[in-house]
Amino acid sequence: MANGRPDPSTSMAVLFGTHLKRLRELRGWSQQELAGKVFVTQSRIAQIERASGARPTAELTAALDLAVGAGGLLNDLWPYVYRESFPDWTRRFMQLSAEAVAIREYAAHAVPGLLQTEPYARAVLRVGRTLTSQQLLEERVTFRMTRQDRLQRPDAPTLCMVLDEAVLARPVGGDQTMREQLIRLRQACDQHAVRVLPFASGAHAMMGGSLTILTMPDGSQVAYTEGADHGQLFEGPTEVATFIRAYDQLRADSLPRAMSARMISDAAEGYEHGRSERRALARKQLQQPGGRQLRRSGGRLPRHRPGA
DSSP: OOOOOOOTSSSHHHHHHHHHHHHHHHTOOHHHHHHHHHOOHHHHHHHHHHHHHHOOOOHHHHHHHHTTOOOOHHHHHHHHHHHHTOOHHHHHHHHHHHHHHEEEEEESSSSSSGGGOOOHHHHHHHTTTTTOOHHHHHHHHHHHHHEEEGSSSSOOOOOEEEHHHHHHHHHOOOHHHHHHHHHHHHHHHHTTTEEEGGGGGOTTTTTSSSSEEEOOTTSEEEEEEEEOEEEEEEEHHHHHHHHHHHHHHHHSSSHHHHHHHHHHHHHHTTSSOHHHHHHHHHHHHHSSSSSBBTTTTTBBOOOOOTOO
């Protein structure tokens, strides 16, 4: 801090605040005047300019950007300000994900963030252990939705997903949220390589956690493993190779793309009924010949040869 002023090279939050203050002063406004234009208190503007207190929300950032005529600069900086609240290894993973040319992911418990609908994302993030406020929840939902924008750009990465069958079976956010999410997932099957790992495949190396493998523009690869409240980034070639083998085995044991798409569609149809109706349907199916092979969503689990 030079002359009592924050050094913008120390963090993205300080850089954000420095730009906001400069643009505000160019317009000849006091903090109080700017606060009135975006409907917050003067102390909130002071906190943002000093990079103290809570981070600005995405909604407030958009209002500030428009008010001071930043031309999108503040909006562009916001995701980086938001990332600073995460541990170093998470920030590193987010940075690499934004640059990766190929993303391979095994999801053990929930639909991957890049394919989540907003209601599903909100339901998943709401139960996070580190969630401390409604504002933080909305920030996280906004950031997750923003990350999906890259899939629509010309430089979109190649996306390959292996979903554990538990992802389809576990209701998150209620029947309507699950149905909409599974329809979105089924649509993604037409654009990306999405496969389902059935319960029948048995035990595997990634039980209990999810795995993401990123391929960077220079051809290098990194692996990221994640549990309920922890994650770890691996960049060493030997460690990454071990995780690549684990992913390749999961993919070999998963259902072919067409069968996976059908399984997702069947699961979506299952959520059209209430929970009690689904349970009654499941009981009826189990009483039928060959009922052990019937899934709770109502479809018969296709036979599959590993590697097919």
